[in-house]
Amino acid sequence: MHNETLYHTFLELLKDQFTPEDEKNIIALVQKHHAADLAPVLDQLEMQQAARVLKYMEMPFQAEVFGYLEPSTQSNLVDELGVAHITRLIDVMDADDRVDFYNNLDEEHQQAILPGLAQAEREDIRKLSSYGEGTVGAIMTSDYAALAQNLRAGEALERLRQEAPDKETIYNAYVVDEHRQLMGVVSLKDLILAQPGTLVTDLMNSDVVSINAAEHQSEAARKIAKYDLLALPVINGNDKLAGIVTHDDAMDVAEAEATEDIHRMGGVSPSAPGLGSVNMLEASTWMMVQKRLPWLLVLVFMNIFSGAGIAHFEDTIEAVVALVFFLPLLIDSGGNAGSQSATLMIRALATGRAHLRDWFTLLSKEIGVAILLGVGMALAVSLIGVFRAGPEVAVVVAMTMVCTVLFGSLVGTALPFVLSRLKLDPATASAPLVTSIADIGGVLIYFSIATWVLRDIIAAAGAA
């Protein structure tokens, strides 16, 4: 396996028993790999070993690999590598990776590192780390290419050529006025194709899609996906260009957002420390319990209402025990249909394929769908009902099926909208929550219908 090979190459390096010529070859071999492949193997080494392997790599590459390491490895390496080495690393790192690393350090290490940095970098870290978690500002980079509005294409190209090594991308350059307000965007492609004498303002597209630094990260990912952008310029409160979000960071955000939604839908709270970014293999048992127990307890207490509902109908159950056979089937069916509705709705809201204003249309449509589903399932169970418990119970079961499926589906459809409206995450309408609500409804519907349809049998049993 690929990783195995790398692991053994690293162990080879650590042996320290080779000629300078061998050493050069091994390092060249290592550096032929992509930083994204090297980092996970370093994550698995002991910190002292990881530090030694890292130090063998040449400098810009070393910083790149460091940027791909798990946050916990990065923090642990600070002491192993020493503050002097770390400041050299930080110097070469991308602005956004740098601030992510800095934010993950404890205060003591932050204070140890700051004095060694150049004024500009200190300032940059201070600015970027001032944005709240989850905001666009927290993932943007300040390594973007900006052009003054009076430049011509030839001059602009020359400028980009000089700045290229320090920028995340030079394929999009942003034209700004003297107050650093964003005037337009020009692509490297346009600059190359243009006559050198053309003004960049004549080449630029002035209808720039941009985003405010205070907005939510997911919005940046959505815009980059929608407009097929390489990078999205970020504006701060004063309407000035503050940074860019690049397509690769947007993809990471989209993945993390999807994970968060999925966890929430499964009834796992995604609050910090986020499991989305933590390796399942690394998460401690206690961390997992903390993430799962609260929701489970909430659901336990909700289910007590189902129990109370059943207790209320004790006479009905004692008269016709066969009703209990169908209890899991009926309440589960409502919950299952509801989980489906909630899943569809949550995802449609998250991807922008449905909006809050569509709730009425979608709810009316859901009623039609749910009735058809309920009738289909009722036909299926009534056969079993007749066979197992006679025609009266079969009628009760079939009627209940239609009603519980309808009830569950409406809960599943409406709950995400209600949560959205209350500015809560619609994904909190998890399958377990919808199931629990559908259960309470299902119990009440089932035994109410049963008590009414079977009233003669129950009365006879009571008299006996």
Next chain:
Amino acid sequence: MHNETLYHTFLELLKDQFTPEDEKNIIALVQKHHAADLAPVLDQLEMQQAARVLKYMEMPFQAEVFGYLEPSTQSNLVDELGVAHITRLIDVMDADDRVDFYNNLDEEHQQAILPGLAQAEREDIRKLSSYGEGTVGAIMTSDYAALAQNLRAGEALERLRQEAPDKETIYNAYVVDEHRQLMGVVSLKDLILAQPGTLVTDLMNSDVVSINAAEHQSEAARKIAKYDLLALPVINGNDKLAGIVTHDDAMDVAEAEATEDIHRMGGVSPSAPGLGSVNMLEASTWMMVQKRLPWLLVLVFMNIFSGAGIAHFEDTIEAVVALVFFLPLLIDSGGNAGSQSATLMIRALATGRAHLRDWFTLLSKEIGVAILLGVGMALAVSLIGVFRAGPEVAVVVAMTMVCTVLFGSLVGTALPFVLSRLKLDPATASAPLVTSIADIGGVLIYFSIATWVLRDIIAAAGAA
């Protein structure tokens, strides 16, 4: 609202009552918008109107907007626009948008369009449409920039400059040998920074991350995300460069994959016609029923086993009716814990944060987590148990809680692995499926424990 404004601008255009000067202004205004913003508004117009508005736009832009339209709108526009106009559009469209459009047409329209196309385009469509749905080949584009290995940086730049208008991206160019085998990748940035006389083979990175055209799309998206690529080169069966997948298409794939997984986890079958790409508002009632009913029926039949389990313990229930109060609570708790486990596991497998080989580690860890969860929940319910039904029933309920939560969690953890192993999608281990399996286990566990713990009470009731 933004879209409202556009809608009214379109209606203005359709009135046809303006001077040529006005017309130019309106069109300029329309074309200031991003094609991704215009397309959804056109989707809402009647086909005849959409065709007229589209025709007002200038040609390369018109093709871009056409590429963003819903597949159904595209198909409907063929007749409105006429074959001659459509062939002109196709001529300008990106190769991958073109083939997507072509594949969506019925055979009759495909046959009508083909003769009007140039030989090269016909050949290109034929090649690209030969890849199966879901494969990398089906989303790649043939509009990539290739460079011969004997070129120098200056010549390569000149070549890219000439080809730029026809290529999806010129920011990455692929160096190929005389057999079109991929030798390396060189970025436009490197070419610009290099001395014009340098050979591209000296500039290129020869450790290219690439993918086979027959692999699954999601693998392409994963590679682009992992290595932060702008584009990923695609190799066909003969090891030749066949195309590229660009970062924006990868992002669309990742979103569609996440939607598909989420739907599957919610018990909605994501089979064609995919809801992932269909607007919820547009999906017909019947389409929704088809997507949801099959799974619900499967679950109904699974739940019959729960019913059969209960029937088996009829004597126990008749002796202690209070047991029924706790039935929904206990079986739901197992299902809820199982849904959590399945959700965590499915997502970890999908994002590559867990692998098939980790099953043993993750399962052993899950046992620890589940026991802690079960004990926590047992403590919560035993209080209610004592209060509502006395100490004996409370003991039964507490013991059952630990066992069902453990059972549900193990099912939720193991099922995604088993499905993966069987080459099935782990996301099929949906919350409803896990819940249903947990229910069957829960019923058997609950009444078995009850029958054993309460054996004296049951015997007394039987004698009475």
